[in-house]
Amino acid sequence: MRKKSREKTLVVGLGISGRAVCALLLSRGAVVAATDLRSRAEFNGTLNGIEKAGCSLRLGSHRLEDFLEADRIVVSPGIPLNIEPLKEARSRGIEIVGELEWSWRQVGAPVIAVTGTNGKTTTTALIGEMLKQAGRHPFVGGNIGTPLSQWILSGQQADILVLELSSFQLDTAPTFRPDIGVLLNVTEDHLDRYDSFKAYADSKLSLFRRQDRANFAVINGDDPICKERVGEVPGKVLWFSCSDPAANARVDGRVVKAALAGKAEIEISLEKTKLPGLHNRENIMAATLAAMCAGVSAGPIQAAVDGFGGFAHRVEWVRNWKGIDFYDDSKATNVGAVVKALGGFDRPVLLLLGGRDKLGSYEPLIAPLSARGKEVFAFGEAGPRIYGQLRGKVPAGLYPDLGSAFREAVSRASPGDVVLLSPACASFDRYESYAHRGDHFKSLAAELDSGEQWI
Numbered sequence: 001m002r003k004k005s006r007e008k009t010l011v012v013g014l015g016i017s018g019r020a021v022c023a024l025l026l027s028r029g030a031v032v033a034a035t036d037l038r039s040r041a042e043f044n045g046t047l048n049g050i051e052k053a054g055c056s057l058r059l060g061s062h063r064l065e066d067f068l069e070a071d072r073i074v075v076s077p078g079i080p081l082n083i084e085p086l087k088e089a090r091s092r093g094i095e096i097v098g099e100l101e102w103s104w105r106q107v108g109a110p111v112i113a114v115t116g117t118n119g120k121t122t123t124t125a126l127i128g129e130m131l132k133q134a135g136r137h138p139f140v141g142g143n144i145g146t147p148l149s150q151w152i153l154s155g156q157q158a159d160i161l162v163l164e165l166s167s168f169q170l171d172t173a174p175t176f177r178p179d180i181g182v183l184l185n186v187t188e189d190h191l192d193r194y195d196s197f198k199a200y201a202d203s204k205l206s207l208f209r210r211q212d213r214a215n216f217a218v219i220n221g222d223d224p225i226c227k228e229r230v231g232e233v234p235g236k237v238l239w240f241s242c243s244d245p246a247a248n249a250r251v252d253g254r255v256v257k258a259a260l261a262g263k264a265e266i267e268i269s270l271e272k273t274k275l276p277g278l279h280n281r282e283n284i285m286a287a288t289l290a291a292m293c294a295g296v297s298a299g300p301i302q303a304a305v306d307g308f309g310g311f312a313h314r315v316e317w318v319r320n321w322k323g324i325d326f327y328d329d330s331k332a333t334n335v336g337a338v339v340k341a342l343g344g345f346d347r348p349v350l351l352l353l354g355g356r357d358k359l360g361s362y363e364p365l366i367a368p369l370s371a372r373g374k375e376v377f378a379f380g381e382a383g384p385r386i387y388g389q390l391r392g393k394v395p396a397g398l399y400p401d402l403g404s405a406f407r408e409a410v411s412r413a414s415p416g417d418v419v420l421l422s423p424a425c426a427s428f429d430r431y432e433s434y435a436h437r438g439d440h441f442k443s444l445a446a447e448l449d450s451g452e453q454w455i
Helices: 016-027 048-052 062-067 083-093 100-106 120-133 150-154 169-170 199-208 224-232 278-293 297-306 335-342 363-372 383-390 402-412 433-450
Strands: 008-012 031-036 056-058 072-074 095-098 111-115 137-143 160-165 178-181 214-221 236-243 249-252 257-260 266-268 318-323 322-329 347-353 373-379 398-401 418-421
Touching: 008 016, 008 062, 016 031, 016 048, 016 072, 016 100, 016 150, 062 083, 072 083, 072 100, 083 095, 095 100, 095 169, 100 150, 100 169, 111 120, 111 199, 111 278, 120 137, 120 160, 120 278, 120 297, 137 150, 178 199, 178 278, 178 347, 199 224, 214 224, 214 278, 236 278, 249 278, 257 278, 266 278, 266 297, 278 297, 278 335, 318 433, 322 433, 335 347, 335 363, 347 363, 347 383, 347 402, 363 373, 363 383, 373 383, 373 402, 383 398, 398 402, 402 418, 402 433, 418 433
Parallel strands: 008 031, 008 072, 031 056, 072 095, 111 160, 111 178, 137 160, 178 214, 214 236, 236 249, 322 418, 347 373, 347 418, 373 398
Antiparallel strands: 249 257, 257 266, 318 322
């Protein structure tokens, strides 16, 4: 009898997670080809390892025959699912999954998964710290830091996985089921990729779709979409809220009070936390409930809350210059994140908005800007659209780039004001990443001492 040939897997997209899943597939003996629209030169040698291990590369274009000859397609998060080769493969019944889905199938450890429009990275990392303080050995990664496939390939061990997940990852995870799922919020984002806001919300809610009553769903009770669609969640729902005294986790002054059904309530002080703002109170409550579901007690949770320092580019104080405070919130790539950032200030804010447009509405900014915004400085590709929606409703100006917007904001700022980069847009019109954009903002602020001639 003729031996059946090994299954062929095509990996689409060779970013960090794409390269990692190629390496993992090859280590498992799979026949692997990979395709990317970029040229070989654009990868600066990063493909050498997987190519030497046996991966066949298709660079510069996607060939339909590669998709149709595959037994399975593993697609990277950045690849739109409506490209023609994927549509044709789907119509032929070829399995299409993401790096998350395929990697999750290879592990047996329990999973805490965190999604939401904003706050994912902080909450994921904070849960990881709570588990470490309790003596556990978590892997913390996914959409933050290390892809799951790369961690598996490393051979390191963990007794629990804590994964930050984007909507793009969830869209290609048809059987993924977290033991503990966390949904922080759902506001407009990625409308350049989804047909509607409902389609984006559907993606976020899919985190819970395959749960049952043995699983936990930690959900924001103050978020309108979460409250509206909680009936779709089959797991055990745990609410966190800054306003509902009946929620499983709630804020009472400078204390978070949290309880699971049948368990004694715990209290977590916020006095020493380095995470400012209402949005971080939500993140702390969500992390607390998730950790409690994983069996962590009050002591380790408190130690993590006290010691966790947050991340760069997330409402990060940069410096004070002549009484003006500069904050880098370049990670705020959607309007909801900017609304939360503005809510953390009780002083006049000069707001830098712009970058690559995600096609959501900027009008939700009008109310918080009317309350605490001094002026908006719109820049980049999205600048004209931002200016068009906000002009006449709040003070606003239009500038070609971040540097010119920054200089004008500084010239209009007074002692006690805040100059805030919280752009509500992707960075890819001029920058490699939100971090690259944030670093530019920081360098502009650092140069003020030597550039007073233009202030």
